[in-house]
Amino acid sequence: xxxxxxPSPREPSAAGGGVVLTVVVPMPAHGGLDARLxxxxxxxxxxxxxxxxxxxxxxxxxxxxxxxxxxxxxxxEALRPVQEVLTALPPLPxxxxxxxxxxxxxxxxxxxxxxLAALPPALRALDAAGLQRRLARRADMTPAAPTAPAPSPxxxxxxxxxxxxxxxxxxLLFGATGSGKTEVYLQAAAQxxxxxxxxxxxxxxxxxxxxxxxxxxxRERFGAAVVTLHSGLTPAQRLRHWLAAHLGQARVVLGTRxxxxxxxxxxxxxxxxxxxxxxxxxxxxxxxxxxxxAVYRAHLxxxxxxxxxxxxxxxxxxxxxxxLQGRYRLVELSDRIGxxxxxxxxxxxxRTQPRGALLAPALLEAIQARVARGEQALLLLNRRGYAPVLxxxxxxxxxxxxxxxxxxxxxxxxRRLRCHHCGHAAAVPRxxxxxxNVDLAPLGRxxxxxxxxxxxxxxxxxxxxxxxxxxxxxxxxxxxxxxxLQALLGQVHRGEVDVLVGTQMVAKGHDFRRITLVAxxxxxxxxxxxxxxxxxxxxxxxxxxxxxxxRDATFMAAQGSRAELWVQTAYPQHPLFAALARHDYPGFAxxxxxxxxxxxxxxxxxxxxxxxxxxxxxxxxxxLQLAAQQTxxxxxxxxxxxxxxxxMTMVRVAGVERAQLLLESASRPALQALLAAWTPRLHAxxxxxxxxxxxxxxxxxxxxxx
DNA sequence: AGCACGCCGACT
DNA sequence: GTCGGCGTGCTC
Numbered sequence: 001x002x003x004x005x006x007p008s009p010r011e012p013s014a015a016g017g018g019v020v021l022t023v024v025v026p027m028p029a030h031g032g033l034d035a036r037l038x039x040x041x042x043x044x045x046x047x048x049x050x051x052x053x054x055x056x057x058x059x060x061x062x063x064x065x066x067x068x069x070x071x072x073x074x075x076x077e078a079l080r081p082v083q084e085v086l087t088a089l090p091p092l093p094x095x096x097x098x099x100x101x102x103x104x105x106x107x108x109x110x111x112x113x114x115x116l117a118a119l120p121p122a123l124r125a126l127d128a129a130g131l132q133r134r135l136a137r138r139a140d141m142t143p144a145a146p147t148a149p150a151p152s153p154x155x156x157x158x159x160x161x162x163x164x165x166x167x168x169x170x171x172l173l174f175g176a177t178g179s180g181k182t183e184v185y186l187q188a189a190a191q192x193x194x195x196x197x198x199x200x201x202x203x204x205x206x207x208x209x210x211x212x213x214x215x216x217x218x219r220e221r222f223g224a225a226v227v228t229l230h231s232g233l234t235p236a237q238r239l240r241h242w243l244a245a246h247l248g249q250a251r252v253v254l255g256t257r258x259x260x261x262x263x264x265x266x267x268x269x270x271x272x273x274x275x276x277x278x279x280x281x282x283x284x285x286x287x288x289x290x291x292x293x294a295v296y297r298a299h300l301x302x303x304x305x306x307x308x309x310x311x312x313x314x315x316x317x318x319x320x321x322x323x324l325q326g327r328y329r330l331v332e333l334s335d336r337i338g339x340x341x342x343x344x345x346x347x348x349x350x351r352t353q354p355r356g357a358l359l360a361p362a363l364l365e366a367i368q369a370r371v372a373r374g375e376q377a378l379l380l381l382n383r384r385g386y387a388p389v390l391x392x393x394x395x396x397x398x399x400x401x402x403x404x405x406x407x408x409x410x411x412x413x414x415r416r417l418r419c420h421h422c423g424h425a426a427a428v429p430r431x432x433x434x435x436x437n438v439d440l441a442p443l444g445r446x447x448x449x450x451x452x453x454x455x456x457x458x459x460x461x462x463x464x465x466x467x468x469x470x471x472x473x474x475x476x477x478x479x480x481x482x483x484x485l486q487a488l489l490g491q492v493h494r495g496e497v498d499v500l501v502g503t504q505m506v507a508k509g510h511d512f513r514r515i516t517l518v519a520x521x522x523x524x525x526x527x528x529x530x531x532x533x534x535x536x537x538x539x540x541x542x543x544x545x546x547x548x549x550x551r552d553a554t555f556m557a558a559q560g561s562r563a564e565l566w567v568q569t570a571y572p573q574h575p576l577f578a579a580l581a582r583h584d585y586p587g588f589a590x591x592x593x594x595x596x597x598x599x600x601x602x603x604x605x606x607x608x609x610x611x612x613x614x615x616x617x618x619x620x621x622x623x624l625q626l627a628a629q630q631t632x633x634x635x636x637x638x639x640x641x642x643x644x645x646x647x648m649t650m651v652r653v654a655g656v657e658r659a660q661l662l663l664e665s666a667s668r669p670a671l672q673a674l675l676a677a678w679t680p681r682l683h684a685x686x687x688x689x690x691x692x693x694x695x696x697x698x699x700x701x702x703x704x705x706x
Numbered sequence: 707a708g709c710a711c712g713c714c715g716a717c718t
Numbered sequence: 719g720t721c722g723g724c725g726t727g728c729t730c
Contacts, residue, residue: 020730027729028707037730056729057709079730113707687727 018042020076023062025055026116026124028109030683035112036065038073041082048091052084052127059083061124063115066097084128088135089246092263095300099261102296106672108679108699109286117285118261122239138240148220153187154180156333161187163331164269164309168302170295172275172323173311175333176342176583177547181311182214184333185271186221188309192269193222193251199268200245203254204290206277208232209482210508214273215254222252229255229262232482257282257290260297268306270294275310275319276540278704287700291316313547313585314540317596318603320589343518343549343563345581347572358445358453363519363566367458371498374464375561376514379450379501380545381521384475385409386449387442390417392432398443405652410442411477412449422654447475450521451501463498472497474506507545513552516559518545519566527574530649531705532601535576539588542567542580602702606668608675609700610661610682611648619693620659621645623685627697628661630681636673640665648706656695660706675699 020038027035039053039062047066052059073079096118104114116124126134153161157180164171165188175181189201205214208230219226227241227250244250246263253262257280272280272291280290291310298308310319310328323330335342348360359367367377389407390399399408401419408417408426418425431438442449451473461469472491479485491497492512500506500515526538542565550556550563567577579588597604610627614620624645631637643662651657665671679699686694 023730025730026707030707030728039730053730055708058729060708074730 019044020073020079021045021051021082022065022068023051023053023082024065024112024115025053025060025062027055027112029113029679030687035110035115036067037062038079039082040076040079041085045082045085046091048093048097050086050089050092050123051082052086053082054080059127061116061119061126062112063092063097065111066094086126086128086131088128088131089243090265092246093265095267095297096261096263098300099293099297103286103288103293105676107286107288107701108675114286120235120239120242122235123242126239134239135243138243148223150187150190150221151183153183156180157184157187160184160331160333161191163329164188164307165191167307167329170298170322170328171307171309171331172315172319172328173309173331173333174313174315174323174585175311176313176335177544178551179313179333179335181273181313181333182217185273185309185311186218188307189252189269189271190221192307193225196266196268198248198266200248200250200264200266201252201269201271202259202262202264202267202294203252203271203273204259204280204294205254205256205273206279207508208254208256209485210505211510212486213511218252218254225251227253229253229259231256231258257288260288260290260293267297267301268304270298270306270308272308272310274312276312276314276316276536278537281702281704287698287703289702291319292702314536314543315585315589317536317589317592320586321593321603324593342583343546343565345546345577346564346566347577347581348566348568349572350568350570353568358450359457359519359521360568363568364457366517366564366566367454367499367519368461370517370561371458371463371469372461373559373561374514375516375559376492376495376497376512377499377517377519378506378512378515378545378548379454379499379519379521380504380506380523380541381445381447381450381501382503382523382525383409383444383446384420384448384477384503385418385446386412386452387446388444389442390428390440391443392435392437393439393441394437395432395435397432397434403652403655405650409446412442412452421650445522447473447501447503448477454499454501458499469498470496471499471501474500474502476503476505479505504541504545507541507548510548511551512548514555515548516550516556516561517564517566518549519568520545521568523567524569524571527569527571527576533705536592539576539580539585543583543585546580600664600666605664605666606671607703608663608671609703609706610663610697611700612645612659612661612697613656613695614659615657615693615695617647617651617657617659620657621647623694623697624659624661626685627678627682630685631674631678634674634677634681636665636667636670636677639667639670640674662706675701 018041021041022036023039024036045064047064049064051062053062100115104111173181192199209232227244229241245253248265272294275291282288295308298306322328353360370377387410390410399417401408401424403424404419404421406421408419411418415428416425451471454471458469474488479488492500526534546565612620612623628642641664645659645661648658648660
């Protein structure tokens with residue numbers, strides 16, 4: 001881009017005032033304006049150029065947009081001039097603008113909101129001079145060549161890499177834990193980078209902080225050409241890494257869902273690891289799915305040869321269905337490279353166990369036996385705290401949160417009651433607030449209670465080295481910071497912990513070498529939860545957790561042990577467990593898809609939610625009712641089912657009442673057409689006033705759960 | 707969303 | 719007599 005003369009900040013140039021530019025600015029889609037505003041500038045600028053423009057009383061970062069403004073822009077003379085052009089940066093690629101435009105349209109948000117949220121926050125605050133300074137400081141960054149040599153791939157992996165290179169559609173890489181998916185990503189990336197000296201690769205992961213070993217592996221392979229992008233970085237780091245990507249210096253970007261927006265001028269491969277993971281779906285602002293946007297982004301770059309790989313041992317049913325239909329190319333990796341046996345499933349029928357037993361006697365014995373042999377056990381319980389409720393057995397009082405429709409969880413170690421939804425904390429009452437009874441009882445079990453129970457039960461038991469058995473706990477309370485998490489994981493790795501109790505956090509990719517037994521203590525809630533995606537998530541969790549057992553084949557052989565996954569359930573006949581016993585994801589998926597087809601649920605139907613938050617539930621429901629009426633006569637209406645507005649399962653969070661309205665259609669275009677016509681009406685409805693007490697509303701396209 | 711302007715309660 | 723609560727309104 002040519003160095004432009006600094007535009008005069010005040011007066012328009014004489015004849016005609018130069019050209020009119022469409023600039024996207026950070027503004028939600030209120031009322032008539034859609035965040036594409038017009039500004040004057042002495043000469044044309046390429047689309048994607050970053051500029052600073054006046055907006056009201058402020059100066060904001062904006063992006064020069066490819067199209068003309070839609071509505072009636074003010075007369076040229078009335079336009080305000082572009083204040084500053086960030087000439088130090090090349091324009092954002094057209095493909096980036098197209099991705100932003102698509103997402104804004106699809107998720108019903110303004111262009112400006114999506115575009116500016118897609119840029120690093122620190123960039124929004126920089127002017128041209130500040131940017132110059134920033135760039136000067138990092139001018140010495142040199143793109144580095146790959147460092148560590150790649151191990152030679154197995155024939156399976158070789159074939160998978162080949163399939164990725166040749167695929168004319170997204171590849172769904174399906175392979176169990178330990179089948180070597182990561183190696184396929186790395187080999188595919190290496191191939192792309194070797195073929196084109198400027199090519200770039202985007203690797204998305206669900207949570208970078210939980211899996212530092214992946215980052216280490218990527219760095220080991222690609223060295224200083226790797227940058228990371230995730231929420232754990234400081235604003236300055238984030239900007240630095242983003243700039244490296246935008247300027248083409250970073251060859252590999254490894255990041256969480258926000259990284260899908262990274263400007264990558266020569267993007268040639270996108271990897272979405274653990275593509276089924278719900279954290280790819282944003283729950284704030286534009287509720288986008290980074291996985292779906294990754295697929296769309298690769299589609300935009302298809303002519304440039306960009307590929308996309310979605311990897312999982314338990315794909316999202318949407319992805320699996322797409323693969324069965326042939327929209328995605330299914331590539332399968334055969335089982336564990338190390339040759340370790342898959343864990344055997346042991347179902348414990350809790351209906352036949354002693355009443356009130358936290359752990360079935362057989363499970364406890366199995367844990368004791370393994371620990372005494374120097375093996376480790378992992379216990380999964382998806383509730384943190386000591387007990388989910390404190391209750392009065394006399395009058396029936398329960399520890400409800402004053403701000404939420406949830407119980408205050410009893411945390412014994414802190415001697416406090418805490419709400420896991422709004423953070424409210426209170427001291428444990430000495431006596432029942434209602435009747436004065438001093439014998440309040442903790443109801444149900446959390447990880448702290450299980451830990452305590454195990455410490456008592458295993459007290460006196462010795463490991464082979466004569467040391468007493470140690471119990472550890474890994475949950476959001478014990479691992480509040482990444483440092484604490486790493487410390488805990490270190491203890492487990494070094495064998496200082498024999499029995500580890502944890503929430504689903506423990507199932508994520510940690511390589512615990514001496515764990516030979518994994519147990520799900522109480523997974524039944526997910527079988528019949530109101531969230532109909534719960535079984536899918538449970539299957540993924542149990543399969544993934546089971547994959548933690550017996551990862552070290554040498555150790556297993558030396559021990560003569562067999563890896564086992566124990567599940568305590570009152571529903572042992574549930575078909576989910578039959579599929580789990582066979583490690584049969586395809587069977588499970590087929591059964592789930594059949595249910596979904598019969599019930600007209602996704603992926604056989606497309607959904608959107610209108611969510612409303614208000615001071616009172618009545619206000620939220622009333623507004624949704626009004627909103628529903630606004631769909632009359634809109635395009636697509638005949639092909640979209642509107643359900644009645646209902647309170648959310650968690651109605652009240654932090655003093656705010658929440659309700660939602662479900663829209664469903666077999667036709668995605670019909671649903672999209674309706675939403676596109678509806679959204680402006682909803683903005684108008686809000687402005688017109690009849691939304692007394694309404695705090696916020698939002699549309700969630702392709703919602704995950706409710 | 708910001709950031710104003712704009713009218714009604716407890717503080718220097 | 720002011721600081722400040724957040725209710726409408728506007729942003730090329």
